[in-house]
Amino acid sequence: MNLRAELLPPPVSPERLAEPAHEIECVARLAGTGGPFEEAVSAFNERTGHDYLPSDLAWYHTSRDLEDFAREAARPAQPRVAGVTREELVGIVRRVTDGAVGADTDHHLLLFDCNTPHPRACDLLFHPPAGLEDATPERIVDAALAYRPIAL
Structure with missing residues (x-):
């Protein structure tokens, strides 16, 4: 079955992908040095509309690829689509x-x-x-x- 456009994953340009990828790496580096990174996670969540936990960003590399994570963060957090059948x-x-x-x-x-x-x-x-x-x-x-x- 072909899905209508609203149900397909929104494309994310390489430029748009670079921003969350950079932020994710910065938070992970900050966490690795023992620095306070919870505030950076809160700011990231505010910008992206997601509600990631500090551990999601700090240790993302243990469970996912940076590009996949950045793509997820660049897309809507709650993709509700009207009239889904x-x-x-x-x-x-x-x-x-x-x-x-x-x-x-x-x-x-x-x-x-x-x-x-x-x-x-x-x-x-x-x-x-x-x-x-x-x-x-x-x-x-x-x-x-x-x-x-x-x-x-």
């Missing part, structure tokens, strides 16, 4: 489960999380509850859409 969500989940999105997997996972009522929709893919093991993308999307919070 069940079929589009199935297409997003299918792209992730088929491994077809490569470097854009994180964006597609974020889209799935932000455009369904389930608070941890991606857990349905990677840590499925009983009954959803080896579920089809359609069943995963239906479970994410069926979620209703408990009123307290």
Whole structure:
């Protein structure tokens, strides 16, 4: 299924990518010297709209590539798209489960999380509850859409 433009990862120019990459490296260097880097992380979060933890920036290199991290930081933190259909969500989940999105997997996972009522929709893919093991993308999307919070 082809996704409409609003559901595709927004392109990030090399110039736009350089800014968060530089900031991430500076925070990691500052953390490595034992300097106070929490304030730099707060400023980074304010500029990008994300809510990274200090450890996310300080030790990013243990879990991800700098370019991938900078690309994520340069993109919207909460990509909510009006009018996302069940079929589009199935297409997003299918792209992730088929491994077809490569470097854009994180964006597609974020889209799935932000455009369904389930608070941890991606857990349905990677840590499925009983009954959803080896579920089809359609069943995963239906479970994410069926979620209703408990009123307290």
